[in-house]
Amino acid sequence: MTRTGRRGATAALLAAVAAGSLMAGCTAGGGGDDGSGHRPPGHDSARGTGPVLAVKIDNVPQARPQSGLDAADVVYAEQVEGGLSRLMAVYATALPKAVGPVRSARESDLELLGQFHDPTLAFSGAQHKLLPLIDDAPLRAVPPGKDAGAYYRAPDEAAPHNLYLRPRQLMDSAPGTGALPAGFRFGAAPAGGTPTAERTVRFPSARFTFTWDEGRRRWLVAMDGAPAVTPEGRRVAPATVIVQHVKVRASRFHDFLGNTTPYTETVGSGKADLLRDGRAWEVGWKRPTASDGTDFTTAEGAPVNLAEGQVWVVLAGD
Secondary structure (H helix, E strand, C coil): CCCCHHHCCCCCCCCCHHHHHCCCEEECCCCCCCCCCCCCCCCCCCCCCCEEEEEEECCCHHHCCCECCCHEEEEEEECCHHHHHEEEEEEECCCCEEECCCCCHHHHHHHHCCCCCCCCCEECCCCCCCCCHHHHCCCEEECCCCCHHHEEEEECCCCCCCEEHHHHHHHCCCCCHHCCCCCCCCCCCCCCCCEEEEEEEEEECEEEEEECCCCCEEEEEEECCEEEEECCCCCCCEEEEEEEEEEEEEEEEECCCCCCEEEECCEEEEEEEECCCCCCEEEEEEEEEHHHHHHEEECCCCCCCCCCCCCCEEECCC
C-alpha cells in the first residue's frame, strides 16, 4: 500500500515514578453510575478491565494520510523532539486492517499507558537505553523484532515512514469499551459552556485545529494546517476533544541527532478544555498515580461526560 495510492483511493519505570510522586471513540456505552452519565462496563476505580492495543503513529507531513487513525477509540497527541508531534492511537472497540506509519516509543508513553490494564504497545523501536524500561513496564511491548509477521513495509514509501501494523496479528479481537479507563464517561454535556466554532492548539513546531461541523456533530481535525483524512479521503472527526494542560519537561534521553526528548507528565492535576457539541468548557484533570485513570471534572468537582464517539486528547504544555 503506497501513500500515493492511499491518497488516490496508518514495571520498572512506572514503579519508580509512582514511588516518587505517585478517552474513542467509544461507540457504545455501558451500565449507569450516578445517572448523569455512563462508563464502560466492568470498570474498577481506576483502569479498564481489558487489554487495549496502543500504536505509536508518525505525524510528520510525509507520514500522512495515516491508516487506521479514524478507527481508534482514543487518540493522544504528544510532543516529541524538535517540538514536533506524534500520535498514540488506542483501540478498544475495533481493530482496523492496518495502522501506521508506526514509529518509536518515548519514556512518557509508559506513564501514560499505566492507566490501562495490561495494554499492548506496538511501536517501531526505541532509544536503546529506554528498552529495558519498556521491558519492565506493565504492558506487552511488541516491536517488529518480537513479532515480525505483524508488521510490513510499504515498498513504494520512504523509510522511516513506511512501517505498518496488522492489528489482528497481535489481538484476536477488540476487548470492548470496558478496557477504557474510568475517566472516559459518556452522556449528557455539562451545563453552560461557550459556543466554539474552532480551536487551535500549538506545539513549538506543530499545530492541531479542530473545527466544529454541526451537520456531522463532529470536530474536523487539521494538522499543521492540512485536513486530517483517511487514505480513502474521509475526514478524521472526533466527537470530543480534550486539551489537557500538562508539564512538558526534558527527559534524560536524546534522539540520534542529540535533541533532548521531551517528557510529558500525565500524573498529577491541572486544567483542561473540553470541546463537544460545538461548545467549550474549562474543566480540571486529576490522576493521582500512574495506575489511576485520568478523571475530568467541572469546577464544582462533578465528573465530566464525553460525547459518544472518538476522543482526542491533546497533551499541551501548561
